[in-house]
Amino acid sequence: MNTTTSNIEHVNHLMISEFSKTLEMFALNKTESQLFVTMFLNEEPMTLDEMKESLGKSKTAMSTASRTLLDYNLIERVFKKGARRDLYQAKKDLYEKFMKTYVNRWLEALDQQITSLETIRTELNQQDNREVNMSNKINEAIKFHRSLEDVFEQISKYDQ
Structure with missing residues (x-):
């Protein structure tokens, strides 16, 4: 891994950590907040497996958190031709x-x-x-x- 990739990952980790603290003030739990920030930073829609891999949490935790974020209308399911799994992305107008x-x-x-x-x-x-x-x-x-x-x-x- 080169220095640029390492720096980007470090900044990404800091963003998730700090931004999620703000979102917790909106009564989201830590996992929900971290998941939302991760999806917000990610340009592409994510599967539950990608969320799990990104946050190092269980697939069950990602499923539960994504359901909550869907209920709060903060993320949405999206369709991508050829995709066999559900995809989710953060909504615009944060x-x-x-x-x-x-x-x-x-x-x-x-x-x-x-x-x-x-x-x-x-x-x-x-x-x-x-x-x-x-x-x-x-x-x-x-x-x-x-x-x-x-x-x-x-x-x-x-x-x-």
């Missing part, structure tokens, strides 16, 4: 894809939390001995979640 995925996940989680907190508040209000302090705390928590929801809805509208 910022847009991650922000939409991240914002939508936040909005879904916030909606669930608000619903749960409102249910707790309703149960508390139905009790004979109303606990005013607890009711105030629940209202404050709901207000907090609604504020977050407003922010993420504004971000969502901006991206459209």
